[in-house]
Amino acid sequence: MATQAKPDLTSGAPDHGARHVAIIMDGNGRWAKKRFLPRIAGHRAGVEAVRRVARAARELGLECLTLYAFSSENWKRPASEVTDLMGLLRHFIQSDLDEFHANCVRLRIIGNYRALDPSLVDLIDNAVARTAGNSGPILAIALNYGAQDELVRMAQTLARRVAAGEIAAEEIGIADVDAALYTADLPPLDLMIRTSGEQRLSNFMLWQAAYAELYFTDILWPDFDGRALAAALDAFRLRDRRFGGL
Numbered sequence: 001m002a003t004q005a006k007p008d009l010t011s012g013a014p015d016h017g018a019r020h021v022a023i024i025m026d027g028n029g030r031w032a033k034k035r036f037l038p039r040i041a042g043h044r045a046g047v048e049a050v051r052r053v054a055r056a057a058r059e060l061g062l063e064c065l066t067l068y069a070f071s072s073e074n075w076k077r078p079a080s081e082v083t084d085l086m087g088l089l090r091h092f093i094q095s096d097l098d099e100f101h102a103n104c105v106r107l108r109i110i111g112n113y114r115a116l117d118p119s120l121v122d123l124i125d126n127a128v129a130r131t132a133g134n135s136g137p138i139l140a141i142a143l144n145y146g147a148q149d150e151l152v153r154m155a156q157t158l159a160r161r162v163a164a165g166e167i168a169a170e171e172i173g174i175a176d177v178d179a180a181l182y183t184a185d186l187p188p189l190d191l192m193i194r195t196s197g198e199q200r201l202s203n204f205m206l207w208q209a210a211y212a213e214l215y216f217t218d219i220l221w222p223d224f225d226g227r228a229l230a231a232a233l234d235a236f237r238l239r240d241r242r243f244g245g246l
Contacts, residue, residue: 016233020187021057022066022212024204025049027196027220040084045222047088051096054139056226058103060233063187064138066110068204072146089143090120093127104136110182111145140186147206154180183208191236193229195221213239 025046032042050067057065070085100107107127114121124143157180161167167176178184189208192201197218201209215232217224 016060016237018062018190018233018236020064020066020189021062021191021193021229021233022068022189022205022208023053023224024068024192024194024198024202025221025224026194026198028222030196031220031222039081042222043085043088047092049222049224050092052225053229054105056229057139058105058137059226060230062137064140066140066142066183066186066189066205068142068145068202070111070143070145071203072112072144072149073203086117086120090123093123097127097130100139101131101134104134105131106134106136106138107131108138108140108186109143110140110186111143112149113143115144138186140183142204145182146203147201148203150182151207177207181207191215191232193217193232195219195224211241211243213241 028042028046029039030042031045032039035041053067054065069089074085075082097107109124109128113124116124154177158167158172158176162169162172183189183205189205189212191214192205192209192212193215194200194202195217197216199216205212213236215235217228217232219228
């Protein structure tokens, strides 16, 4: 990405061992409320946090950073807030795409984003296509994403393959499930971070998180930065990951 003032990420970044980190970005509304500001101010501050953390993720050597930007349940929010969120997404892509491309970042979208406004879908498709040939880290944005919906879609995909005679039902294995998910071409998930003090997964990457480490922080998302990401990776480095073994 374009030259920026680098945060002092003093944690030994390359030896943390994580390839793929996902973040549930929570706390924009509470951040705004604490400051007697409208919720949109919290979402705008949250976009700035996305920029900081995306740059830090690259500096810390992550192969993939996945951000939960808009869930399939977020449609339940007031229409005005949904409109504001979509406007911020549109502006983020338009203003930051050159920076991503200049730094070889590959933009990926997971979720049923094609249900969004057609002009926004076109903007997203063009951004993904422009960065597809880059060789650097992946920034995956979860849009209109819900893990339960993803698993239903996976089951439907495999059922169609069985019906077509491509595979026998009893032959379906973990690799087949992995290949039918939105995240099929992403590295395995190592670390799931949730900000704002809440301690639940909120329908995010349920299959992928089966053996991921979980890290919860009280920091509200607009205050999260490179130092906070480095602290989470330091904690990850100290975890003993046995994957069911001894």
